Amino acid sequence: MTDFQNLVIAPLNPTHDRTGFQCGVETLDCYFKKQAKQDIKRRISRVFVATKPDNPKAAIGYYTLSTLSIELNQLPEKLARKLPKHPVPAALIGRLAGSNAAQGQGVGEMLLADAIKRTLAVSDQIAIYAIVVDAINENAKGFYEQFGFTPISDDSPRLFLPLKSINL
Numbered sequence: 001m002t003d004f005q006n007l008v009i010a011p012l013n014p015t016h017d018r019t020g021f022q023c024g025v026e027t028l029d030c031y032f033k034k035q036a037k038q039d040i041k042r043r044i045s046r047v048f049v050a051t052k053p054d055n056p057k058a059a060i061g062y063y064t065l066s067t068l069s070i071e072l073n074q075l076p077e078k079l080a081r082k083l084p085k086h087p088v089p090a091a092l093i094g095r096l097a098g099s100n101a102a103q104g105q106g107v108g109e110m111l112l113a114d115a116i117k118r119t120l121a122v123s124d125q126i127a128i129y130a131i132v133v134d135a136i137n138e139n140a141k142g143f144y145e146q147f148g149f150t151p152i153s154d155d156s157p158r159l160f161l162p163l164k165s166i167n168l
Helices: 026-041 107-122 138-145
Strands: 008-011 046-051 061-070 088-098 130-134 158-162
Touching: 008 107, 026 046, 026 061, 026 088, 046 107, 061 107, 061 130, 088 107, 107 130, 138 158
Parallel strands: 088 130
Antiparallel strands: 008 046, 046 061, 061 088, 130 158
């Protein structure tokens, strides 16, 4: 069993080798290899990459962070009633993927924890009500639900976690 406990998670930079990354989901692989750098340049999203200390070029996993507004009618009615009558600010984890070699080793959990930590740190400077994720499939949905994320609606792959519910 390979040790993935001491990962380094840092912003994507030119030294990271994206060409060999494979997670088993073609859209996630393709994004990382072909689109991630462009999104950073255009300030569409930030991409964070996990590597092992002894091999800082090989990507073990990655996630993206950006912002969005959640319309009140997208939230469960019980929650929306307690909020101001305008869209609420959120952070979006648009993509999160661990390499095939790292799956089942806790890398996804470490990437999610890092994304939450970064979001909480920024929320001291700008208002962020919740973290939102787009679950790419049922496995991803189950992964996020085990950490307290709940579906925004029954027919949406989008889940959210209010920041006030996070206990550190």
